[in-house]
Amino acid sequence: MEIFKKVGEGARTISEGAKSIGKKSSGLVEVAKLKFEIGKLEKERENNFTALGRLVYMQFKGEQGLEEEMERLINSTRALEGEIAGFEAQIDKLYPKSPVCPKCNTELPASAKYCSECGNKVEQDNPIE
Numbered sequence: 001m002e003i004f005k006k007v008g009e010g011a012r013t014i015s016e017g018a019k020s021i022g023k024k025s026s027g028l029v030e031v032a033k034l035k036f037e038i039g040k041l042e043k044e045r046e047n048n049f050t051a052l053g054r055l056v057y058m059q060f061k062g063e064q065g066l067e068e069e070m071e072r073l074i075n076s077t078r079a080l081e082g083e084i085a086g087f088e089a090q091i092d093k094l095y096p097k098s099p100v101c102p103k104c105n106t107e108l109p110a111s112a113k114y115c116s117e118c119g120n121k122v123e124q125d126n127p128i129e
């Protein structure tokens, strides 16, 4: 059961890292850190998937009493996905995506109301306040 222990420890380290990052400086450094954290969380999620796959296989072979561990891993994966979404939202806040013309896919300035290439009216997905 060594692998399950490792997964649990990893998850704990990640959430501590996630807490400390929120307090630090803004801008590009912040985005780089957020992306780094997302990468770590995604790796952790992959580890969970691997462990879950192993449990499914063990259960298939007839091993009993794995449900609790599976549930723990599923909840942990859900939590990781929530954290990833939170970090992605933070990145979007720091650097809102440029609007793109729905007709010709030209990238436009955030304030654009009409496409500079084809003149199409631009609907803003994330209007900047």
Ligand SMILES: [Zn+2]
Residues within 6 Å of the ligand: 101, 102, 103, 104, 105, 106, 115, 116, 117, 118, 119, 120
């Ligand atoms: Zn256009």
